[in-house]
Amino acid sequence: MSELFDLPSDLQNSYLGLVGLHLREALIPVLVGLLVALPVAQLCVRVRWLYAPVLWVTTVLYAIPSLAFFVILIDYTGLSELTVMIPLAVYSLVVLVPAIVDGVRSVPQETLAAATAMGFGPVRRYVQVQLPIAAPAIIAGLRVASVSSVSLVSVGMLIGNEGALGNLLNSGLTYNQPRLIWLSVVGTAVLALLVDAALIGLRVLLTPWMPRATRRNKVRALTVKEAVR
Amino acid sequence: MIRIDSVTKRYPDGTVAVDRLSLEIPDRSITVLVGPSGCGKTTTLRMINRMVEPSEGTILIDGVDSRQQPVNTLRRSMGYVIQNAGLFQHRTILDNIATVPRMLGWGKEKSRARARELMERVGLDGTLAKRYPYQLSGGQQQRVGVARALAADPPVLLMDEPFSAVDPVVRKGLQDELLRIQDELGKTIVFVTHDIDEAVKLGTTVAVLRTGGKLAQFAPPAELLSRPADDFVEDFLGADRGIRRLSFFPAAGLELLTTPVVAVDATAERIAEAGAADTPYLLVTDADGRPLGWSEPRDLTAGAITADRLLPYGRPFVAGTDSLRSALDCAVLSPTGWAVAVDASGRATGVVSQQVIAEAIRGAHARIGADAARDADTEPDDGKARKVAP
Numbered sequence A: 001m002s003e004l005f006d007l008p009s010d011l012q013n014s015y016l017g018l019v020g021l022h023l024r025e026a027l028i029p030v031l032v033g034l035l036v037a038l039p040v041a042q043l044c045v046r047v048r049w050l051y052a053p054v055l056w057v058t059t060v061l062y063a064i065p066s067l068a069f070f071v072i073l074i075d076y077t078g079l080s081e082l083t084v085m086i087p088l089a090v091y092s093l094v095v096l097v098p099a100i101v102d103g104v105r106s107v108p109q110e111t112l113a114a115a116t117a118m119g120f121g122p123v124r125r126y127v128q129v130q131l132p133i134a135a136p137a138i139i140a141g142l143r144v145a146s147v148s149s150v151s152l153v154s155v156g157m158l159i160g161n162e163g164a165l166g167n168l169l170n171s172g173l174t175y176n177q178p179r180l181i182w183l184s185v186v187g188t189a190v191l192a193l194l195v196d197a198a199l200i201g202l203r204v205l206l207t208p209w210m211p212r213a214t215r216r217n218k219v220r221a222l223t224v225k226e227a228v229r
Numbered sequence B: 001m002i003r004i005d006s007v008t009k010r011y012p013d014g015t016v017a018v019d020r021l022s023l024e025i026p027d028r029s030i031t032v033l034v035g036p037s038g039c040g041k042t043t044t045l046r047m048i049n050r051m052v053e054p055s056e057g058t059i060l061i062d063g064v065d066s067r068q069q070p071v072n073t074l075r076r077s078m079g080y081v082i083q084n085a086g087l088f089q090h091r092t093i094l095d096n097i098a099t100v101p102r103m104l105g106w107g108k109e110k111s112r113a114r115a116r117e118l119m120e121r122v123g124l125d126g127t128l129a130k131r132y133p134y135q136l137s138g139g140q141q142q143r144v145g146v147a148r149a150l151a152a153d154p155p156v157l158l159m160d161e162p163f164s165a166v167d168p169v170v171r172k173g174l175q176d177e178l179l180r181i182q183d184e185l186g187k188t189i190v191f192v193t194h195d196i197d198e199a200v201k202l203g204t205t206v207a208v209l210r211t212g213g214k215l216a217q218f219a220p221p222a223e224l225l226s227r228p229a230d231d232f233v234e235d236f237l238g239a240d241r242g243i244r245r246l247s248f249f250p251a252a253g254l255e256l257l258t259t260p261v262v263a264v265d266a267t268a269e270r271i272a273e274a275g276a277a278d279t280p281y282l283l284v285t286d287a288d289g290r291p292l293g294w295s296e297p298r299d300l301t302a303g304a305i306t307a308d309r310l311l312p313y314g315r316p317f318v319a320g321t322d323s324l325r326s327a328l329d330c331a332v333l334s335p336t337g338w339a340v341a342v343d344a345s346g347r348a349t350g351v352v353s354q355q356v357i358a359e360a361i362r363g364a365h366a367r368i369g370a371d372a373a374r375d376a377d378t379e380p381d382d383g384k385a386r387k388v389a390p
């Protein structure tokens, strides 16, 4: 059994080690992306005309191949994790910005008026009313961003040893070992599913206030909408 | 007192929503702003708590310009209730109601205790406390909206078409509840509606606005109905304002006939006496005095009166508290043309004919006319026409 997970020594890591690395390289960028997307999205909500150009910029950035990013970044960040994570963070914006904007905009006018009338300042209103109500949409965006990030980390193998489970795929091809290829591909897929499931769990935890029946449908519709974008 | 002093609101796109409006909103009463859609009611209301800033003019709260205090302090001293309630969908009912107290730093326990107290006050079952808004009916949500607005005990309550989105039965319940709460709390309420019936029912004073945000008339409902200022107001009041106006005349002064009322177990002697009253019908009651129905005098034989041979009496009115409108309605509904008066416990206190009601109406009109002539010289006395149940 243990032989199944034995890895060539040049990977300098155990299977679990690679899984941990993969998660790190995939999720830190999404988290950073979220931190960037929140203020950007809020700006887009406040200054309506900004939304279209911002969306355009995120789409163009998304269209840049990761290899091109690596070539540019290597001069600054070298053959490091950071070189892999920066493009991933940038890519996540294409999903996260519209998810947050749509979520915040979905807050009913009456709710906002009521908050203002009760003496909520803009900051308090954003943090205590708009963000919580946008949470389902934001988490829907996070699911798409995280899953795609998990699958994208593997390209890190292109710059040497930074692709985590992707390196395993590379080794499998080099040493012609199908076992390693399977370990890499299945591992990545399972990881993506687990991350997705964890985010669904987070949403259920955070939104006891959503009607049970429509909760699943609504969020699925959002997820599909964002994925299509 | 809230004083709106020649206030104009011009929106950036040039729309003049409110045009040199001046209003004095008296304390501890309900002032209704009514008018067709788009006439500037919401804009006016929102200028009071500065969600909309006036382009010209000032709004004085107890004599002080409302811009003198920080805007959020001003807003927290005014409860705000809107159509569809605008509840926080992500918070429980209890936390929704506790919002302003929490913001004012009351502490969690005190705020929640206060919220529970308010749930009771607005007629919400305590078991709803931990629910979320989506689990409540529209009417219940609206009650939560009212409770939330009252939570920090603000002296002023601003209400923007709060009951427009619920069905008529629920709406009537909410209106009655508001009047009851107002009797207990005595807030200064500014209530916006496009429904003239609601305005007449709730308002101590009613401001009728016309499109373009101009004040058409500002008067107590009874005066509005009896003396509309112009064609616009008259039109807005609708065709049956004459009948509706009767809501303001108490039925208490009606002269009730008691002789034609006989109990089922009445003696032949008593029936003969009743028959001698010379009314076309006699009202038969049960042994307790509750009305059963009408009968022609010659059809009644002592000891042999059966309820199923009687003519229905429609619906009675309560002599002490109902209005002439109610009495007239009962007479019109009764197949005999006579209305049955009862006391609070439902026992018949007498009967009255359409003719007598009509005379009472003429008398009431004559009194109003005399009052009007007198008022022409003196200041009108605020809220003089105390409404009676319609």
Ligand SMILES: Nc1ncnc2c1ncn2[C@@H]1O[C@H](COP(=O)(O)OP(=O)(O)O)[C@@H](O)[C@H]1O
Residues within 6 Å of the ligand: B011, B012, B013, B015, B016, B017, B035, B036, B037, B038, B039, B040, B041, B042, B043, B044
């Ligand atoms: N933010 C706004 N910008 C421009 N025009 C507005 C705005 N809000 C309201 N209006 C206009 O002002 C007028 C009065 O609106 P409102 O006060 O909402 O009327 P009501 O509440 O009586 O229906 C309407 O013609 C409306 O279209």
Ligand SMILES: [Mg+2]
Residues within 6 Å of the ligand: B041, B042, B043
């Ligand atoms: Mg309005």
